[in-house]
Amino acid sequence: xxxxxxxxxxxxxxxxxxxxxxxxxxxxxxxxxxxxxxxxxxxxxxxxxxxxxxxxxxxxxxxxxxxxxxxxxxxxxxxxxxxxxxxxxxxxxxxxxxxxxxxxxxxxxxxxxxxxxxxxxxxxxxxxxxxxxxxxxxxxxxxxxxxxxxxxxxxxxxxxxxxxxxxxxxxxxxxxxxxxxxxxxxxxxxxxxxxxxxxxxxxxxxxxxxxxxxxxxxxxxxxxxxxxxxxxxxxxxxxxxxxxxxxxxxxxxxxxxxxxxxxxxxxxxxxxxxxxxxxxxxxxxxxxxxxxxxxxxxxxxxxxxxxxxxxxxxxxxxxxxxxxxxxxxxxxxxxxxxxxxxxxxxxxxxxxxxxxxxxxxxxxxxxxxxxxxxxxxxxxxxxxxxxxxxxxxxxxxxxxxxxxxxxxxxxxxxxxxxxxxxxxxxxxxxxxxxxxxxxxxxxxxxxxxxxxxxxxxxxxxxxxxxxxxxxxxxxxxxxxxxxxxxxxxxxxxxxxxxxxxxxxxxxxxxxxxxxxxxxxxxxxxxxxxxxxxxxxxxxxxxxxxxxxxxxxxxxxxxxxxxxxxxxxxxxxxxxxxxxxxxxxxxxxxxxxxxxxxxxxxxxxxxxxxxxxxxxxxxxxxxxxxxxxxxxxxxxxxxxxxxxxxxxxxxxxxxxxxxxxxxxxxxxxxxxxxxxxxxxxxxxxxxxxxxxxxxxxxxxxxxxxxxxxxxxxxxxxxxxxxxxxxxxxxxxxxxxxxxxxxxxxxxxxxxxxxxxxxxxxxxxxxxxxxxxx
Ligand code: SMO
Numbered sequence: 176x177x178x179x180x181x182x183x184x185x186x187x188x189x190x191x192x193x194x195x196x197x198x199x200x201x202x203x204x205x206x207x208x209x210x211x212x213x214x215x216x217x218x219x220x221x222x223x224x225x226x227x228x229x230x231x232x233x234x235x236x237x238x239x240x241x242x243x244x245x246x247x248x249x250x251x252x253x254x255x256x257x258x259x260x261x262x263x264x265x266x267x268x269x270x271x272x273x274x275x276x277x278x279x280x281x282x283x284x285x286x287x288x289x290x291x292x293x294x295x296x297x298x299x300x301x302x303x304x305x306x307x308x309x310x311x312x313x314x315x316x317x318x319x320x321x322x323x324x325x326x327x328x329x330x331x332x333x334x335x336x337x338x339x340x341x342x343x344x345x346x347x348x349x350x351x352x353x354x355x356x357x358x359x360x361x362x363x364x365x366x367x368x369x370x371x372x373x374x375x376x377x378x379x380x381x382x383x384x385x386x387x388x389x390x391x392x393x394x395x396x397x398x399x400x401x402x403x404x405x406x407x408x409x410x411x412x413x414x415x416x417x418x419x420x421x422x423x424x425x426x427x428x429x430x431x432x433x434x435x436x437x438x439x440x441x442x443x444x445x446x447x448x449x450x451x452x453x454x455x456x457x458x459x460x461x462x463x464x465x466x467x468x469x470x471x472x473x474x475x476x477x478x479x480x481x482x483x484x485x486x487x488x489x490x491x492x493x494x495x496x497x498x499x500x501x502x503x504x505x506x507x508x509x510x511x512x513x514x515x516x517x518x519x520x521x522x523x524x525x526x527x528x529x530x531x532x533x534x535x536x537x538x539x540x541x542x543x544x545x546x547x548x549x550x551x552x553x554x555x556x557x558x559x560x561x562x563x564x565x566x567x568x569x570x571x572x573x574x575x576x577x578x579x580x581x582x583x584x585x586x587x588x589x590x591x592x593x594x595x596x597x598x599x600x601x602x603x604x605x606x607x608x609x610x611x612x613x614x615x616x617x618x619x620x621x622x623x624x625x626x627x628x629x630x631x632x633x634x635x636x637x638x639x640x641x642x643x644x645x646x647x648x649x650x651x652x653x654x655x656x657x658x659x660x661x662x663x664x665x666x667x668x669x670x671x672x673x674x675x676x677x678x679x680x681x682x683x684x685x686x687x688x689x690x691x692x693x694x695x696x697x698x699x700x701x702x703x704x705x706x707x708x709x710x711x712x713x714x715x716x717x718x719x720x721x722x723x724x725x726x727x728x729x730x731x732x733x734x735x736x737x738x739x740x741x742x743x744x745x746x747x748x749x750x751x752x753x754x755x756x757x758x759x760x761x762x763x764x765x766x767x768x769x770x771x772x773x774x775x776x777x778x779x780x781x782x783x784x785x786x787x788x789x790x791x792x793x794x795x796x797x798x799x800x801x802x803x804x805x806x807x808x809x810x811x812x813x814x815x816x817x818x819x820x821x822x823x824x825x826x827x828x829x830x831x832x833x834x835x836x837x838x839x840x841x842x843x844x845x846x847x848x849x850x851x852x853x854x855x856x857x858x859x860x861x862x863x864x865x866x867x868x869x870x871x872x873x874x875x876x877x878x879x880x881x882x883x884x885x886x887x888x889x890x891x892x893x894x895x896x897x898x899x900x901x902x903x904x905x906x907x908x909x910x911x912x913x914x915x916x917x918x919x920x921x922x923x924x925x926x927x928x929x930x931x932x933x934x935x936x937x938x939x940x941x942x943x944x945x946x947x
Contacts, residue, residue, distance in 0.1 A: 178747075180675040180685045181895070184832045187671045188686060198418040201373035201390045202450050209375070210239055212439055212449040213294035214432065215284040215301050216458065217276035220310035220529040220860020221323065224272055224283065224303065231300035232286050237293040240443050241301065243284040244271040247438075252404035254429050257396075257497040258586040260337035260504065264329035266527055268494035270404075270431040270438070276305070277325055277493035278531050279862055280458030282431040287439050287447055310529035310860035314490035315467055317526045325493060325527040334491055335500045335525035339507045341582035342518030344473075347482030351473035355555050359547045360929040361909075363465035363490065364852040366536045366844070367872055368665070370420025371456045374436035377446035387414045387437050391693075392427040392663050393703030398695045400429050400497070401437055412437075416693030422665035423844070424535040424902075425461045427705040429497050457865045461534030462854055465490035466506060468547035473518070478561045480570045482518035483510055485547070491525045492532040500525050502533065504586040505540025505637065511581060512548050513597045513635045513798050514570040519583070529860040537844060538906040539706065541636045546930070549632045549910040553917060554926065564605055567633055571597040578891075587640045587706075588794045594888045594898075595798055595824050601633060603884055604800035604822040613804075617918075626807040627817075628919025632910035635798035638825075638899025639711025641791045645701050646716035648677060648724045649784035652770050654748070654763030656681060656688045661701025662713035663693035667901055668833035669709045675829055676714050676895065680721035683748045683762065700788060707797065707899025710829055715893045716789040723785035728765045731783075734776045735760050735768055795890035795898040799823035801842070801907030805915040809947055812938030814850055814916055819879045821907065824886035825900035831885075834900055839881045841904015847873045848905070849912035853931050920944070 192198050229241035244251055253267035272283050284301050288294035309323040316322055317332040324330050348354055375388040385407065391397050394414040402409040419426065432449050439447045451460075466489050473482040487510075489503035500523075507523035556563035572579050574596045583590040605611075613629050620627040645661040658677050662669055670690045678685035691697050702712065725745065732750035733740040736758055743750045751759030760768075768774045769783040804818040821838055828834050851871040855863040864870040889896025909930065916937065917927035923944035929936075941947035 178682060180678050181827065181829050185671065185675060185685055185830065187668050187833070188674055189668060189670050200370050200418050200420055201375060201388050204375045204388045204417060206375065206377045206446040208445055210287050210289060210443065210445045210447050211291040211294050212285055212287050212436055212447050213291060213298050214282045215298045217272060217279060217281040217283055219276055219305055219307055220279050221308040222276050222305040223308060224274055224276060225306055226304045227284055228302040229284055232297040235293065235297045235300060237289040238286055238297045239445060240287040240439065241284065241297060244269060244273045247271060254496050255400060255403065256495045256499055258500050258504065260335040260500050260523065262336040264326065264334050266326045266329065266334045266495045268431065268496055268532060270434040278529055279860060280531060282435065285435055285439065287443055312528055312530060312856050312858055312860050314465065314488050314526040314528055317528045318488065318524065325529065329527065332527045333524055334495055334527045335503070336523065337504065338520060338522045339583050340520035342482070344482045344484050344518040344520040347518035348473045348484060351481050352476040353474045353559065354471060355558060356471045357551055357554055357928060359468045359470060359550050361464050361466050361543050361546050362931055363462050363854040364848050365460060365463045365854065366423030366425040368421025368423060368426065371451035371453060372426060372430070372432065372460065373450040374432055375446065375448045376437040376440035378440050378444065380444070383411060385412045385437055385441065387412065388417055389414055389433060390419050390426060391416055392422045392665060392705050394663055394693045394695050395661065395701040396703060397429065397433060401434065404434050405437065405441065413696040416663045419663065419665035422704070423537045424539060424705055426665065427498065427703065428461045428534045430459065454865055457870060458862060459531050461536065462492060462531045463502065463533055463536035464543055464848065465533065466543040470547050470551050472551055472555060474555065478559055478566045478569050480514060480516055483516050484520050485510055486522045486524060488524045488526055490528050490530065490533060492528055492530045494532045496532050496534055498534045499532065501535055501586060502540040502543065506544040508583045508585040508590050509541055509635070510544045510548055512545070512633060513572055513592060515572055530856055537841065538636065538902045541634065541906045542845065542848065542909045545632060545634045545906055546910045546913065549914060550927070553914050557921065563631060564601065564610060567631065568598055568601060571601065573598060588637060588792055591793065592796045593892055594890050596886060596888055597633065597798060600798065600800050600822045600824055600886050604802050604820050607820045607822070607882060607884055608802045608804065608818060624809065626809050626919040628805050628915045628917065630803045630911045630914030630918055632801045632907045632914060633798065634801065634903060634907040635796050636707065636903060636906055637794045638707035638797045640706050640708060640794040643702060643788045643790040644708065644712035644716045645698050645786065645788045646713055646720050647698060647784060647786040648717060648720040650724060650762050650766040652763060652767040654761060654766060656683055657691065658688055658717060659691040659697045660713045660717065661698055661703065662709045663704045664709065665704060667837060668830065669704070672710060672829045672833055673713060673717055677717050677721050680718060680725060682745045707901040710895070710897040711795060711893055711899050712789055714895055714897060716787050718894050719787035719789055720785040723787060724783055728783060730779070731765050731768050731775060732760050735764065735774065791892065793892050795826065795892045797825045797898040797900055797903055799903050799907050801911035803911040803915040805912065805919055807916060807919045807937060809941060812934040812941060814932060814937065816846060816879045816912060820882045822884040822886060823900065823903055824888050826890045826898040827887060827896040828885060829897065835883050837901050838883055838904040841902060842881050842908040843873050843878045844905040845908025846878060846912050848909040849930050850932055
């Protein structure tokens with residue numbers, strides 16, 4: 176093969192448009208006669224809805240329509256759940272509350288008007304009679320007897336439950352030298368994309384086709400759900416994702432507005448737009464991460480892990496939307512990490528509370544279980560008097576043990592660790608941070624009254640799950656290559672990455688390829704962008720399609736050159752006879768011959784395009800080692816992150832610059848989770864983090880330079896050898912930073928068992944130890 180761009184640091188194709196302000200986000204979509212929607216939301220965490228009167232709102236000049244659940248039909252359509260558990264009591268959200276509201280921010284009614292201002296004014300004219308009910312806000316409290324009940328079908332507020340197990344965990348605990356237990360809590364936080372959610376919908380009066388522009392990570396799934404809820408055939412709905420300004424998983428959901436805007440467009444016969452404001456974002460975007468882990472570990476005295484036994488209580492909020500149980504399932508099946516854990520039982524409990532519904536955010540369950548395990552391992556190391564790196568090394572699976580079937584299966588896939596060298600990754604990271612020299616650094620700092628700590632985290636994650644992704648490759652008679660992918664990228668450089676993959680297969684310049692994403696009108700089936708799947712799934716679909724096109728082109732070229740296909744080489748965008756470079760045909764010439772009416776071998780069908788679907792249920796596992804060094808101010812509890820090292824293994828790296836950008840961005844979000852970000856609710860269920868005044872995210876000054884090393888253990892599960900890498904940074908960083916803070920202060924006699932480690936929380940710990 177000639178030129179290879181996979182692995183090269185080529186420039187991002189996306190950037191010129193983005194940097195020049197030429198991107199088109201959903202708010203940039205212009206449709207003549209556009210109307211604007213505003214949403215009336217519940218001010219109560221839990222209340223009966225006795226009546227909703229939209230009459231006065233409808234009468235306001237400039238208002239086209241106002242409606243509530245009563246207008247959605249006798250049997251309003253519910254937002255469907257796509258995954259379940261062994262025990263599952265559906266708690267579906269209706270696009271507008273019917274007889275009860277269960278979280279502050281739940282949509283109750285909408286207005287469609289000539290402008291957003293008029294629509295918002297009209298909201299104030301809607302009269303709703305509520306009868307407040309007692310709210311339950313804490314997941315642990317929610318599942319105790321006597322707690323207020325959210326849904327009649329689950330009087331214990333357990334919406335879903337499943338036990339994931341392998342081996343004989345009780346026997347392992349009975350035989351253990353040591354058993355260590357801890358309760359470890361992760362807070363509610365979420366992805367904060369720069370671009371909030373937004374939807375525009377327009378129905379063509381002539382054809383009846385409904386076009387929906389949605390800032391979503393999975394346009395095909397939005398189409399499928401909409402078709403069901405609107406009772407329209409899927410072929411009559413076209414969902415398009417324009418440029419997306421960040422998604423992070425929170426745009427792989429289906430919220431009320433995803434239905435309400437298209438519904439309003441159909442109902443009014445006018446195009447309708449709704450753009451989420453930041454306050455709405457904090458109230459009702461998919462919240463995530465909030466889990467209580469009651470974990471127990473059985474060990475030999477030498478630190479060998481014999482078993483893990485745990486209960487993970489996931490705070491799922493008030494309803495189960497499409498991915499409501501995924502975080503719980505993924506966390507319950509990933510607590511063991513890439514360690515040898517022969518006996519395992521984790522009970523996943525999905526608790527309903529009067530808070531916004533939960534759904535995945537970057538890492539989807541893995542940050543949670545990683546925190547529970549990696550924090551616990553540090554606590555174990557301290558109690559057993561074993562160095563924490565050595566404890567990990569003793570229990571990490573070795574390359575000889577791979578592929579390793581854990582015997583577990585999440586709602587997404589069987590948990591089989593396909594490839595890697597975990598001990599080598601750990602050693603490389605330890606070397607990069609100079610772990611051997613750290614005790615001296617820490618001693619020297621303590622001698623000066625400074626609190627410094629180092630934290631290690633070994634994370635792993637399912638990436639690129641199936642069942643499939645689609646892609647097409649076509650070559651036009653002009654020679655231009657167009658790629659259509661089922662991916663719906665949101666700023667991570669996917670166009671560049673996929674162009675590199677197609678360029679290598681077709682031997683054309685990567686920047687000559689035209690890419691089309693996120694349009695159900697251009698590709699009949701697709702899954703979208705989430706779960707670090709673009710390279711694995713969309714990339715492989717393109718490899719399959721490009722190879723089909725290349726094979727056909729080669730046959731055609733042989734026909735045109737009157738040569739044997741076996742004697743042809745493809746180089747510099749042209750097929751030529753080996754050793755006779757003058758005898759060649761370009762992609763354009765081949766594509767022209769492929770066109771209807773062109774010169775083709777007898778029986779060959781016209782056109783040069785292939786649509787392929789990569790179907791695969793076996794998902795590769797990425798992993799990495801994060802090590803942070805921090806300093807905690809003993810007077811304020813404020814943490815500064817100093818050095819930060821990541822060794823990551825995502826198999827083949829397609830574009831190193833993109834890969835590093837993904838890691839650094841993820842580290843920023845994980846650091847935010849460890850130290851700052853929290854969606855706080857009062858005991859009455861009132862959200863207290865509803866603007867950037869109350870929800871702190873890291874700025875550039877908070878994020879250290881990230882020193883990155885790669886391992887490239889190729890995955891055997893796809894032809895590129897790739898594993899996903901979009902989420903790993905966020906998974907590893909939360910725990911590495913939390914462990915580093917713990918290391919800085921635990922010698923004082925405290926134990927870190929929860930995040931975020933905001934200054935006030937750390938200061939309380941220091942104070943409880945008499946150190947501040
Ligand atoms: S949390 Mo993600 O977009 O699977």
